[in-house]
Amino acid sequence: MEIGQIETPAAVVDLDVMEANILQMQRYMDEHGIANRPHIKTHKIPEIAHMQVDAGAVGITCQKLGEAEIMARGGIQDIFLPYNIIGESKLERLMGLVQRAAISVTADSEFVVRGLSSVIQRLAEELPVMVEFDSGLNRCGVQSPQEAADLARIIHRLPGLRFAGLMTYPSNENLDPFVRQTKELLQVDGIEVGWVSGGGTQSALQAHTYSEVTEHRPGSYVYGDRYWLEQGVMPLESCALKVISTVVSRPTPERVILDAGSKTLSSDTMGLDGHGLILEHPKAKLYGLNEEHGYVDISSCSRKPEIGERVTVLPNHCCAVTNLFNQVVGLRNDQVEVVWPVAARGAVQ
Amino acid sequence: MEIGQIETPAAVVDLDVMEANILQMQRYMDEHGIANRPHIKTHKIPEIAHMQVDAGAVGITCQKLGEAEIMARGGIQDIFLPYNIIGESKLERLMGLVQRAAISVTADSEFVVRGLSSVIQRLAEELPVMVEFDSGLNRCGVQSPQEAADLARIIHRLPGLRFAGLMTYPSNENLDPFVRQTKELLQVDGIEVGWVSGGGTQSALQAHTYSEVTEHRPGSYVYGDRYWLEQGVMPLESCALKVISTVVSRPTPERVILDAGSKTLSSDTMGLDGHGLILEHPKAKLYGLNEEHGYVDISSCSRKPEIGERVTVLPNHCCAVTNLFNQVVGLRNDQVEVVWPVAARGAVQ
Numbered sequence: 001m002e003i004g005q006i007e008t009p010a011a012v013v014d015l016d017v018m019e020a021n022i023l024q025m026q027r028y029m030d031e032h033g034i035a036n037r038p039h040i041k042t043h044k045i046p047e048i049a050h051m052q053v054d055a056g057a058v059g060i061t062c063q064k065l066g067e068a069e070i071m072a073r074g075g076i077q078d079i080f081l082p083y084n085i086i087g088e089s090k091l092e093r094l095m096g097l098v099q100r101a102a103i104s105v106t107a108d109s110e111f112v113v114r115g116l117s118s119v120i121q122r123l124a125e126e127l128p129v130m131v132e133f134d135s136g137l138n139r140c141g142v143q144s145p146q147e148a149a150d151l152a153r154i155i156h157r158l159p160g161l162r163f164a165g166l167m168t169y170p171s172n173e174n175l176d177p178f179v180r181q182t183k184e185l186l187q188v189d190g191i192e193v194g195w196v197s198g199g200g201t202q203s204a205l206q207a208h209t210y211s212e213v214t215e216h217r218p219g220s221y222v223y224g225d226r227y228w229l230e231q232g233v234m235p236l237e238s239c240a241l242k243v244i245s246t247v248v249s250r251p252t253p254e255r256v257i258l259d260a261g262s263k264t265l266s267s268d269t270m271g272l273d274g275h276g277l278i279l280e281h282p283k284a285k286l287y288g289l290n291e292e293h294g295y296v297d298i299s300s301c302s303r304k305p306e307i308g309e310r311v312t313v314l315p316n317h318c319c320a321v322t323n324l325f326n327q328v329v330g331l332r333n334d335q336v337e338v339v340w341p342v343a344a345r346g347a348v349q
Numbered sequence: 350m351e352i353g354q355i356e357t358p359a360a361v362v363d364l365d366v367m368e369a370n371i372l373q374m375q376r377y378m379d380e381h382g383i384a385n386r387p388h389i390k391t392h393k394i395p396e397i398a399h400m401q402v403d404a405g406a407v408g409i410t411c412q413k414l415g416e417a418e419i420m421a422r423g424g425i426q427d428i429f430l431p432y433n434i435i436g437e438s439k440l441e442r443l444m445g446l447v448q449r450a451a452i453s454v455t456a457d458s459e460f461v462v463r464g465l466s467s468v469i470q471r472l473a474e475e476l477p478v479m480v481e482f483d484s485g486l487n488r489c490g491v492q493s494p495q496e497a498a499d500l501a502r503i504i505h506r507l508p509g510l511r512f513a514g515l516m517t518y519p520s521n522e523n524l525d526p527f528v529r530q531t532k533e534l535l536q537v538d539g540i541e542v543g544w545v546s547g548g549g550t551q552s553a554l555q556a557h558t559y560s561e562v563t564e565h566r567p568g569s570y571v572y573g574d575r576y577w578l579e580q581g582v583m584p585l586e587s588c589a590l591k592v593i594s595t596v597v598s599r600p601t602p603e604r605v606i607l608d609a610g611s612k613t614l615s616s617d618t619m620g621l622d623g624h625g626l627i628l629e630h631p632k633a634k635l636y637g638l639n640e641e642h643g644y645v646d647i648s649s650c651s652r653k654p655e656i657g658e659r660v661t662v663l664p665n666h667c668c669a670v671t672n673l674f675n676q677v678v679g680l681r682n683d684q685v686e687v688v689w690p691v692a693a694r695g696a697v698q
Contacts, residue, residue, distance in 0.1 A: 007438050007698045041640060063641045083641070084597040086608075086657050089356050108598055111656040139642055140598040140606050248433040249457055249489040257489050259435075263672055264697050267616040291390060291668060292412045292432070292697070293488055307460040308435050319640060323612055324672070326695035345695075346675035348613050348641070349356045 003334040008246040008310060009260040011325040015332045017240040018222060019051070025204060025221050026055040032208035037061050037080055039199065039219035042319045044344035045328065046074025048222065053077075059102070061199075061217045065093055066347030072101040074343065080197070081105045082132065082167055082217070084112045084140065090349075091119040104128040106167050108141050113155050121160030128164035129155045130197065133182075135168040135175050145181035152182070156191050165195030169217075171203040171210050179212035202233055225318035226277050227270040236314070241328075243276070243313040243321060245294065247305045256305050258286070258294035260313060265289060266320035276313040281305055286313065352683040357595040357659060358609040360674040364681045366589035367571060368400070374553060374570050375404040381557035386410050386429055388548065388568035391668045393693035394677065395423025397571065402426075408451070410548075410566045414442055415696030421450040423692065429546070430454045431481065431516055431566070433461045433489065439698075440468040453477040455516050457490050462504050470509030477513035478504045479546065482531075484517040484524050494530035501531070505540050514544030518566075520552040520559050528561035551582055574667035575626050576619040585663070590677075592625070592662040592670060594643065596654045605654050607635070607643035609662060614638060615669035625662040630654055635662065 006012065029036035038052045039061040049060050049071055059078025062068040068079045079101050085094055097103050098120070107113045107129055120127045131151050134141035142148045148166060155163040166179055175198055183193050198210055199217040207216040220228065224239035245260035265275050267289065275286045275294065281301050288295035294313075298304050305311060315321045322328055323345055330338040355361065378385035387401045388410040398409050398420055408427025411417040417428045428450050434443055446452050447469070456462045456478055469476045480497050483490030491497045497515060504512040515528055524547055532542050547559055548566040556565040569577065573588035594609035614624050616638060624635045624643065630650050637644035643662075647653050654660060664670045671677055672694055679687040 005438070007436065009697055083608075084656075086595055086597055087356065089354070108600060109656055112597075115657075134600060138604070139600075139639065139644065141600055143600055246435055248435055248461075251457060251483060251488075251490055251492055255487070259432075262615075262617060262669065266611075267618075267669070268611060269616075290488065291672075295488065307433075307458055308464075320611065320616070323640075324695065325697070346673065348358055348674070 001336040003244070003331055004310065006244060006329055006336065008244050009264040010244045010329055011322055012242055012244055012329045012331050013223065014240045015330045015337060017238060021222055021224065021238055021240060022052055022055050025218055026057065028205055029207070029216060030056060034207050034213060035215035037197070037215050037217050038222065039063070039217050040067065040071060040344070042219045042222055043322055043328070044342050045340045046071055046076065046343055047340055049074070049076050052222070058215070064347055064349065065090055065097070066349050067344040068097055068103070069093065070344040070347055072097055076101065078102040082130070082169070084108060086112060086115060091115055095119050095123065098123060098125070098127060104130065104164060106130040106132040107151070107155070108132040110151065110154055113151065113158060113161060117158035117160045123160065126160060126162040129161050130164050130167040130195065131155070133166055133168050133178055135170065135172050135178065137169060141168060145178055145185055148182040149185035152186055152191055153189060163191060165193050165197065167197040168199070170200030171198030171207060171213060171216070175210045176212045201228060202231065220318050223318040223322070226272060226314045226316045229314065230272055239314055241315070241318045241321065242279070243315055245311050245313055247307050247309045247311065250307050253304070254297060254299040256296045256298055258296060258311065259292065260294045261292045262289040263291045264321070264324055265294065265313065265315050266317060266324060268317035268320040270316045272316050276315045279312045279314060281311065350685040352593070352680055353659065355593060355678055355685065357593050358613040359593045359678055360671055361591055361593055361678045361680050362572065363589045364679045364686060366587060370571055370573065370587055370589060371401055371404050374567055375406065377554055378556070378565060379405060383556050383562060384564035386546065386564050386566050387571065388412070388566045389416065389420060389693070391568045391571055392671055392677070393691050394689045395420055395425065395692055396689055398423070398425050401571070407564070413696055413698065414439055414446070415698050416693040417446055417452070418442065419693040419696055421446055425450065427451040431479070431518070433457060435461060435464060440464055444468050444472065447472060447474070447476060453479065453513060455479040455481040456500070456504070457481040459500065459503055462500065462507060462510060466507035466509045472509065475511040476509060478510050479513050479516040479544065480504070482515055482517050482527055484519065484521050484527065486518060490517060494527055494534055497527070497531040498534035501535055501540055502538060512540060514542050514546065516546040517548070519549030520547030520556060520562060520565070524559045525561045550577060551580065569667050572667040572671070575621060575663045575665045578663065579621055588663055590664070590667045590670065591628070592664055594660050594662055596656050596658045596660065599656050602653070603646060603648040605645045605647055607645060607660065608641065609643045610641040611638040612640045613670070613673055614643065614662065614664050615666060615673060617666035617669040619665045621665050625664045628661040628663060630660065
């Protein structure tokens with residue numbers, strides 16, 4: 001089947017472009033001796049995770065336990081969960097996961113590490129636990145090297161756990177000073193910070209400039225999107241994921257309506273003006289979304305899109321888009337090569 | 350299982366509240382002699398559609414063909430598709446659907462109705478086609494009564510189709526004048542406008558004030574959300590859908606992080622400040638979302654939420670939330686009574 005026969009709206013991926021993205025990132029990380037641990041929240045597809053591992057990634061990153069379970073069942077052997085895992089049933093599920101794959105986690109509070117220890121101490125193997133620190137995003141993470149060191153010491157003492165290192169998102173200029181100060185504080189106890197994990201696609205190809213980093217967790221580089229295009233991080237030729245859509249209405253000479261709305265493009269604007277770039281009509285403005293309708297101002301278009309015409313939308317945020325689709329279509333030279341279920345979509349628990 | 354044992358984040362529905370919403374809407378429509386045709390985009394669950402039909406709805410409304418196919422397979426007999434259906438494969442699917450249930454559609458252009466006629470004329474039964482008109486939303490729909498009448502005449506003439514009436518979203522003060530003028534224009538041809546379908550939860554309980562309306566399509570009334578609460582359309586006691594979430598981090602005295610982010614609450618703000626109302630901490634402000642993290646400012650809370658504490662979030666937009674979950678949990682008196690797969694989630698084609 002060729003691209004023109006795929007029903008719309010559809011999430012399609014150019015396989016050549018995606019494979020090049022995977023190889024480019026891996027080559028960069030290899031050159032700089034940084035472990036590559038891609039974040040699969042972007043694609044949620046075990047087959048793509050395998051492509052990343054086969055290219056040389058040390059393992060993958062999953063945000064949620066449910067994603068990790070699906071990836072482990074899909075044969076991925078090494079999974080890092082940079083998320084505080086809380087509650088009896090989740091801890092029991094973590095126990096199950098630890099017995100199927102090499103699992104590591106993060107924590108940013110004593111509450112979390114005590115929970116981890118309470119169940120994991122039943123196992124023979126120790127669970128590697130990273131301390132998450134806040135590099136300025138003001139999300140999760142301990143706030144100071146002192147807090148990081150204090151939590152590392154607690155992890156070090158607790159049965160079943162092994163303090164593995166430090167983790168943050170995103171990598172930025174605060175990373176190195178924070179890690180160095182924490183290392184100094186821990187040196188007196190003989191506790192080593194062996195593993196330092198940074199993250200983000202923005203900083204991925206500058207990961208080597210953070211001298212303390214031993215690993216990086218890039219996510220959206222695999223697909224790319226309008227946000228990274230506008231940020232100057234990825235050129236249009238590297239954007240692999242698109243949404244194919246059909247013009248379903250042209251009620252006025254200035255407006256067309258697409259069959260892609262917020263349930264396909266998501267409402268994530270990422271701070272950009274408009275909800276996506278229509279590649280065939282770059283002067284068209286996708287100015288509004290309802291659930292199944294995209295509003296397009298075509299007043300600046302030299303050729304006006306017609307009812308029934310198919311268009312290709314580069315969405316603002318690739319991670320949010322694939323999460324809305326049951327499947328992603330892989331294309332090579334505009335021919336369908338594979339259709340992947342988005343296996344870990346909705347695995348939010 | 351009781352509510353406290355459900356893993357988070359979870360979408361839960363209070364069944365007593367939802368059933369009361371279904372009955373209240375049906376009672377109102379019955380009192381005023383208006384046909385009730387709920388829009389299932391809000392829940393996407395055939396079992397809830399059956400509850401709506403069993404209460405007295407004449408049928409349901411689906412935005413997408415894929416939703417209609419799932420609802421027809423789930424035993425729903427009468428389905429209205431207020432969406433322009435375009436393209437060979439979609440028209441073939443429509444043919445299949447017409448043979449399984451009573452199907453009606455809308456169109457707002459000659460392009461669309463010619464496509465419909467080209468396939469439907471192969472069947473013995475005529476397909477009821479409504480003309481969609483624009484009542485001021487500036488989305489789809491013909492722009493004037495003259496255009497509506499012209500399109501109605503084309504439908505009337507085309508083989509396989511039966512002009513059934515007029516449809517708009519939302520119902521508002523423009524509805525009656527538009528319908529009356531169109532009726533006048535069509536009277537000379539002896540073409541009747543038998544069916545006038547309005548829509549929206551905002552105007553649902555005022556549907557009787559639009560004298561031309563014969564049917565209404567309410568959607569989100571079944572669940573309710575923070576948007577309808579803030580609009581004064583639904584009181585908090587009528588809001589049936591909530592997201593249960595856990596505090597996973599409290600990195601500073603002023604901030605907690607929830608395990609519900611944009612992949613559970615959606616990024617639909619609906620123009621409201623913040624991303625949801627935390628019922629246990631009404632002074633907490635859910636001010637930001639990442640994909641799996643919700644940022645909460647707790648500086649105004651008299652009692653500060655603790656790590657591990659479970660909270661109940663009334664989301665801004667119920668339709669976007671259920672579309673992100675694989676299942677919705679039905680509760681009665683805080684006990685799990687049923688777990689429904691969100692069967693038509695992701696059925697965007």
